[in-house]
Amino acid sequence: MERIPILKMGEFLLVTIQVDMHDRLALTLQDDLTEMIVKNRAHGVLIDISALEVVDSFIGRMLGNIASVSRVLDAATVVVGMQPAVAITLVELGLSLPGVRTALNVEKGMELLRVSLAAPNGHADRQK
Amino acid sequence: MAMPIVKSEWWPVRSGEDIVRVRQIVRRWAVELGFGLVDQTKIVTAASEIARNTVDYGGGGEVLVESLSENARRGLRLVFEDKGPGIQNIDEALKDGFTTSRGLGLGLGGARRLATEFSVESRPGEGTRVSLTRWK
Amino acid sequence: MRGTSSRLPEIIAKHEQDLLDQWIKEQTSSATRRPDLLSEADLREQSRALLNGIRNAIQRGRLDDITGSEWQTVRDVLNEVSRAQAQMGFSPSEMATFVFSLKQPLFARLRAEIRETDPLVDEMWAASTLLDKLGLHTTEVYQKSREEVILRQQQDMLELSTPVVELWDGVLALPLIGTLDSARTQVVMENLLEKIVQTGAGIAIVDITGVPTVDTLVAQHLLKTVAAARLMGADCIISGIRPQIAQTIVHLGVDLGSVITKASLADAFVVALQRTGATINKGH
Numbered sequence: 271m272e273r274i275p276i277l278k279m280g281e282f283l284l285v286t287i288q289v290d291m292h293d294r295l296a297l298t299l300q301d302d303l304t305e306m307i308v309k310n311r312a313h314g315v316l317i318d319i320s321a322l323e324v325v326d327s328f329i330g331r332m333l334g335n336i337a338s339v340s341r342v343l344d345a346a347t348v349v350v351g352m353q354p355a356v357a358i359t360l361v362e363l364g365l366s367l368p369g370v371r372t373a374l375n376v377e378k379g380m381e382l383l384r385v386s387l388a389a390p391n392g393h394a395d396r397q398k
Numbered sequence: 399m400a401m402p403i404v405k406s407e408w409w410p411v412r413s414g415e416d417i418v419r420v421r422q423i424v425r426r427w428a429v430e431l432g433f434g435l436v437d438q439t440k441i442v443t444a445a446s447e448i449a450r451n452t453v454d455y456g457g458g459g460e461v462l463v464e465s466l467s468e469n470a471r472r473g474l475r476l477v478f479e480d481k482g483p484g485i486q487n488i489d490e491a492l493k494d495g496f497t498t499s500r501g502l503g504l505g506l507g508g509a510r511r512l513a514t515e516f517s518v519e520s521r522p523g524e525g526t527r528v529s530l531t532r533w534k
Numbered sequence: 535m536r537g538t539s540s541r542l543p544e545i546i547a548k549h550e551q552d553l554l555d556q557w558i559k560e561q562t563s564s565a566t567r568r569p570d571l572l573s574e575a576d577l578r579e580q581s582r583a584l585l586n587g588i589r590n591a592i593q594r595g596r597l598d599d600i601t602g603s604e605w606q607t608v609r610d611v612l613n614e615v616s617r618a619q620a621q622m623g624f625s626p627s628e629m630a631t632f633v634f635s636l637k638q639p640l641f642a643r644l645r646a647e648i649r650e651t652d653p654l655v656d657e658m659w660a661a662s663t664l665l666d667k668l669g670l671h672t673t674e675v676y677q678k679s680r681e682e683v684i685l686r687q688q689q690d691m692l693e694l695s696t697p698v699v700e701l702w703d704g705v706l707a708l709p710l711i712g713t714l715d716s717a718r719t720q721v722v723m724e725n726l727l728e729k730i731v732q733t734g735a736g737i738a739i740v741d742i743t744g745v746p747t748v749d750t751l752v753a754q755h756l757l758k759t760v761a762a763a764r765l766m767g768a769d770c771i772i773s774g775i776r777p778q779i780a781q782t783i784v785h786l787g788v789d790l791g792s793v794i795t796k797a798s799l800a801d802a803f804v805v806a807l808q809r810t811g812a813t814i815n816k817g818h
Contacts, residue, residue, distance in 0.1 A: 290418050290421060290422065291418075292414040292415055292417065292418045293414040293417070294414055323425075323439065323442075324421055324425075324439060324442050324443055324446060325443070326443050326446040326447055326450070326505075327447060327450075327505050327508065328446075328450060350767065352765055352766045352767070353439075353731075354436075354724060354727035354728055354730075354731060354762065354766065355435045355436045355438070355439040355724075356439060357727065357762035357763070357765040357766045358436055358439070358440075358724065358727070358758070358762045359436070359439045359440050359443045359512065360762075360765055361758045361761045361762045361765065362440065362508070362511050362512055362758070363443060363447075363505075363508035363509075363511065363512060364507065364508050364511070365508070366761075366765075367765065372764070372765060372766060372767035373767040374730070374731065374734055374736070374766060374767040374768060375734060378734070378736070378767065379767075436724055
């Protein structure tokens, strides 16, 4: 079965979503990520959605879930690369992605993760 | 008022794969109609929401995709139909009780905001029909 | 009917001046005449050039095919006239009158010159078809020109509306000027979000000092843009809120939530710089 690859980058994990995911694929990604966070003792997860042209409530919920589960496992999540059209649509949809930090690109996302790890309680001030 | 339908197609909405395909079809039609990127994204996302409802709550159904032409303007209309349990309280469903953590968010209110024209017909036990249109 | 067998070239040549006068009279007395956009002198010159071109073309080429090289001069005249009129704002009917109004004088002349019914009908039919083709050609050129004009206007509008400035590395500013309507605001805001992605700027200052009034729709667009920017990973500061606008915002019940607002663009810039970790040192 197809899976979305998860890359290990130091103490962070990087996921690049490039396909229009159907539900099963999204749930598999959640499971895979959770496993890998534990296995690698990762402290940060970067989800690159710069190739996603549509983010509906289901994907939004998935991102929120990943952030919540990661936090329980002591890892921070940053979603990067949201396209303007997607952002505008999400706002209209009424989806605010609580608990999900965002950054413009992978580089800034990593910076954000490093900063949040350096802070004493691991929470940067950019939480939504 | 006559609303000339230029092209129309029925597509099944019964599985997760169908939801993905509906998104692609709506995107293609929107591009053909010359919708800008933001308008495309809005109608595709709205379609995804309703398609998901149709599969998850309606027991599966179909969608009629139509491209419209009225005077100078062009539009894209989607009519989702299912023979599922129907919606108990439409007003309630349209409210913004929509959060990311609870699974009950029906996405109806959100989809309505993304469309130019929107209508819901449903009665408990008699299925549901959701029609949404986005004009260019 | 090949040009050589038709009597049109000979008839037009023999009565060119007369035809020209009649044709001009048709045009100037027509309901579609636009003396405000086209002077009579120019109209005469255009008509003379076209009639002359038609005569030459028929003599040397086919009557039924205007795409040949013999018709180049005629097409050039028509292209020039159509484009100019499209840009001046002529309506399609006003512009089409140019060619079609030649029919009447030409037919009248043909009737006077040709006594036999069959040849007369043939010539009139050939002439009519020819002028129809030329008329259609002008319509197509006109259409294309109109589209170009509209496209260019849209570009201009877009450029005027989207003056996003990079104030500093990672800091964008969007000074909005003039009344904002819903459509314009949406375009401007989408453009700002695009620029944020392109430049990788973490902060965007939207300055509304130059905006006299803000209604609910515009306020909502502004807030939606701020929310969208946040979702993407950038922050927005709204600056330049005048007293009246502040009151309107409160009166309309618009909730600014956690959006940072500053009185002036300068104040906003200072905050933005601080956010990026820069410090401002006054010179010695």
